[in-house]
Amino acid sequence: MSQDSQHGKWCVSSSEEDDNDELPPSKTPPKPPQTPPSNHNSPSPVIDPSPPEVKLEPSPPPALVIGSEARQQAAKNQINPVKYESSPSLAGKRKTDSVDGAGWALSDSDDDDDLKKTTQAAPPAKKAPSPKRRKVVNERPPSPHGRVYYIDEPDDFFESTLPCQDDMFRFYLNKVTGLDKKYNNGALHIKDILSPLFGTIKESVQFNYCFDIAWMVQQYPPEFRDRPVLIVHGDKREAKARLVQQAQPFPHIRFCQAKLDIAFGTHHTKMMLLWYEEGFRVIILTSNMIRADWYQKTQGMWMSPLFPKLPKGSSDTCGESPTFFKRDLLEYLASYRAPELEDWIQRIKEHDLSETRVYLVGSTPGRYVGSDMDRWGHLRLRKLLYEHTSSIPGENQWPVVGQFSSIGSMGVDQTKWLAGEFQRTLTTLGASSLRPNTPIHLLYPSVEDVRTSLEGYPAGGSLPYSIQTAQKQLWLHSYFHRWQADATGRTHAMPHIKTYMRASPDFTELAWFLVTSSNLSKAAWGALEKNNTQVMVRSYELGVLYLPSAFNMKTFTIRKNPFPFSSSSSGFPVPFDLPPTPYAPKDQPWIWNVPYSQAPDTHGNVWVPS
Template sequence: MSQASLHGRWTVSSSDDDDDDEDIPPSGTTAPKPRMSPSPVPEPTPLEVKAEPVRTPVSSSLTIGSEARQSAARNQLNPVKFENSPSLAGKRKKEASDGSGWALSDSDEDDAEVKSDRQVDPPKRAPPNGERKKAKMESERPPSPHGRLYYIDEPDDFFESSVPCLNDTYRFYLNKVTGLDRKYNSGALHIRDILSPLFGTLKESVQFNYCFDIPWMVKQFPPEFRHCPVLIVHGDKREAKARLLQQGQPFPHVRFCQAKLDIAFGTHHTKMMLLWYEEGFRVVILTSNLIRADWYQKTQGMWMSPLFPRLPEGSSASSGESPTFFKRDLLEYLASYRAPELEDWIQRIKEHDLSETRVYLVASTPGRYVGADMERWGHLRLRKLLHEHTDPIPGEERWPVIGQFSSIGSMGADKTKWLAGEFQRTLTTLGKSSLRPDPPMYLLYPSVEDVRLSLEGYPAGGSLPYSIQTAQKQIWLHSYFQ
C-alpha cells in the first residue's frame, strides 16, 4: 500500500508474517489466544553463537521467540523508507550511504559514531583502558536478533533517579523510557532497579515470560547477583526452543522449564518474576518481555509485591494468607504448570507470610473448563470478583468501556461473538445489578501517524501485530477504534 502525505511517499508492506499475534493479557496470566496459521518459514540452518562483527547486519534467521517477534525483528532490520521526507525525530540517523535505510540512534555518542564513519582513514589512537574493556565486552556478546544498535547503553544518568517509596496502596509502577526528560521518569522503575540490592539480597529467581534475550537479561542483574541461579519458564517449542537453549549455553547458572500447552491455541504469555532473598520473598507481575526493546522506549507497567517475610518454624499450611487469598491463588496457578522445576518454589512460597497483599490475582491457564471451573481463570474470574466485591453506582450506565491493546487477534464475524458477548459484559459487571444494555466501548489502537511520531518511529510497528487477513474479516471492529 502506497500513500502520499505531507512527509513524502511511504510504503507499508502487508504480510501474514504476524499472524502469530502477540497480545498482552492481564499481567501474570497464561492466556490461550486464537491465532491464524503462520506463513511457511524456511527451514532454519544450524546456529552458532559467535562474537558480533562490527557493522555486520544481523541475519533474520537469528530471531528468537514466536513468529510475531520474528516479524518484528525483520521489520526493524528493514524499516519503511521515505522519499523526499524532511528530517524526523532528532534521534534518527540519516539514511546510510549504502542504501540500507535509516536506523535508530540510542545516544549522542552513536550520532558521533556515524559521523566518524564518513571520515576517510581517521587517525588511529590507542584507546583508554575503559574503552578497551568495553570493546572486549562488545566482542564477546552474541549477535542480537534485534539489530546492531540493540546493545547500546542508556545515558550515564539514566539510572541515577532515586527508587520510589514502596509503601503506597497499589504498588503499581511504570517503567523508565529512554529519550524522555528525567522528570517524566520520576517514580518509574527499570529492570535494573527491580533487581538491585536496594530491594533485598537476591539468592535465586524465576523469570516467566514470552520472549527472552538471555545475554541481555543476565546483564541486568547487578554484579553481585549476576551468577545467582535463574530458572526460565517459557512456552517455546521445536526450533524456537532450540534457539532459546542455545542462548543459555554460555550461562551455566541459567536453567529452563517449558510450560505444557495442551491445547492448540495455548500461548505462554505470563510475565512474572519470583525473587527469593536472604530477607524474604517477592513477586513482580509485569507487561514487559525480557528483551531490551520492551524496556527501552515503550511504556510498560508492573506490580511489585511487598517483601514477604519467612513464617516462624512450625506454622500451619494456612498461615500467611492475605484477605484476597493471593497466596492460595498463586500456589494454584504454579501448580497448574505440573512442572517438577517449580516444586521447590511452591514449597518456598508456603513458608512465607503473604498476608500484606492487597490485590487479587487473575491468572489464566490453557484448557477447556466447564461449570464452576470456568470462573477460576481468565476474564470470567475477573467477572466473578467484580460481581462479589463491588456495588452498583448511580449513573454507571453512562460509564464507557475503554480498552488499549498492542495486538489484535480474531474476534469473530460480529461483536456478539466475543467482544460484546463476553469481554464487554465482564468489564461492565458492577455488583449484583442487572446487565447494562449496550454501554459505549472505545478501543485504543495506534494509527500509522502515532507510530511514525513515536520515539522509535516506524520500527515500533513491529510490536503491533494485526494481520491484514484477520483485519479484513472483522471490518466491523473499526467502528470501535479510537
C-alpha cells in the first residue's frame, strides 16, 4: 500500500522484497570505515578547505545510552557511520517501489497507538545485518571532522563575558561550534552560565530530560565542582539505575525523581536553579544536559537577573513581580510533591524576584477540572493571552509561527487538536480567539536541512518524528516551513529550540513570544477531554512568555539581525528568518526512523536506522 503526498510517497508493506544485497551479521564489530581520498568530480556539500583541528582518539568510547531511541541511534551512527556509496546497500528489509528515490518505507504494524509503540516493552529486536560494503565509485572528500564526532572549539570559545545589564529581554541563544565568531557574540555556553562572573555558586538544581553526569560536572568551574547538585529527572527502572551509576564518582550529586503518574509522559522540563553567595538565579532553557545539545544545535534560554535576598522578617509574598513569576515558580515546584525540593522552595521565598518581566508557562502531569484547568499547558497560555493582551486591528492576518524539534500524534484530521483547541489558544488576543482563517506556519527541518547541517544526518537523532506518526497525519505537512536562520548564522545548526509566536503580516512586529521545552504534542500541551470539561496533561514542561504589556509596549518590534549582538536595539531577537519559507514540492520533513541513502551528508555518511 502506498500513500502520496506533496512531500513524497510513503510505502507500507510486509517487506517481502529481495534482500540479495545484504550480508549476514558480522561476529565482530566492524571497524569504522576510513574516508576515501578526494574525488572532485563527486557532488558534495561545500566544505571549509581549512578545517579546524580534530580531536584524535585511538578508539572512541562506546556511546552513552541516554535519551530517546533516535538519540541513541544517532550516537551509534557517529561512532560507526555508514559511508556513502554510489549504490548504497542498506541494512534491513524495506519496500523499494518509490518514486525518484523519495519514498519512505514502513513494515506492517497492527498497533495504531504511536505512544504505545515507542514506549511499551517489546520483544528483543533482531540485530540488523551489517550493510554490504561495495566498491566506492563516487569517492567522497575527507570529512572535516575526521572519524570522531567532536572537534575542538577555538581557544576563545569559552571566554565568558557578562550579558549586557540593560538587555531587557534576557533571551539568549547558545554558542555553536563551527560558526563564525560574530554569530556567537552575545550567545552563551553552559560554561558561561556557570561561570564565577555570574556569581559564587553554593548549590544548584538541574531539571532535565537527558543527563551525561560526568560531562555536566566538567562544565562547572573547578572551584564549584564539589558544590551540592540536585538532579530532577523522570527516569524509571533501568534508566534510573544507569543514571545513579553515572553519579557514583560524584558524592556531591543527589537525585529527585519526578512523579509520572500518567502513561507515556516524560520529565521534559529544562531549568537550572542557582543559589549564590550573592543571591539566586533561574535559567529556563531548551538544552539537555549532554554535550551534543551544546555543540552544533540551535538552543535558546531565558536567564533571570540576579535576585537579591529579601530583608530578614519579610513575608513570603514579598519580592513578587508584576507577572507573578515568584508565585507561579513556587506553584510549579510544589507540583512535584518532592521533599528534596522543600529547601529550594523556602530559598525562593526568601529572595526578591520583582524584576522579572516574563510569565511562566508550565505543564505538569494530571487531569484537571474546574478552575484548575487553566493552571497548566496550553490553557495556561490561553489564560495569559486573554488577560494580558488586547485585540489588534486586522489580527486575522497575523500569523502564528510555531517551531519545535519533535512532533506527536494529533489525530486523523487537523480539527482533532491542532486547528481546534490548540489554534484557539494560539490565536487568543484579549477577548478574541478561535480565528479559523489565521495562518499557521510550522517550522520543522526538511531532510535536506538535516543532510547539509553541521552535524549531518546524526542531527536528526534530536528530531524524533517517526514514520508511524507521520503517515497518519499527512494533512500536517501542508503547514510545514523550512528551518532557515541565515541572519543568526544558524541555518546549518539544527534547531532543538522550541518557540511559538504571533507576528504581524509583514513580520515586523510581535504580539507575543514564547520559548519553552514543549514540542508540538498533546502530551506536552495537554488535550481537552469529557466534552471539554477536563484537560489531561502527560508531561512536565516549562517555558517563559514575553508579552508587550509587561514591557510597557503595544507590540514588540522584530530585530531582523540578532548578530552581532547589540544591547542598543530594542527589537526582539527572533532566532530564525522571516517570513518563513514554505516547503517546496520536493521537500520532505525529516523522519528519523527511515533510511536516507540518495546523497551523503556533510561527513560523507548515509543514515541507516537499525
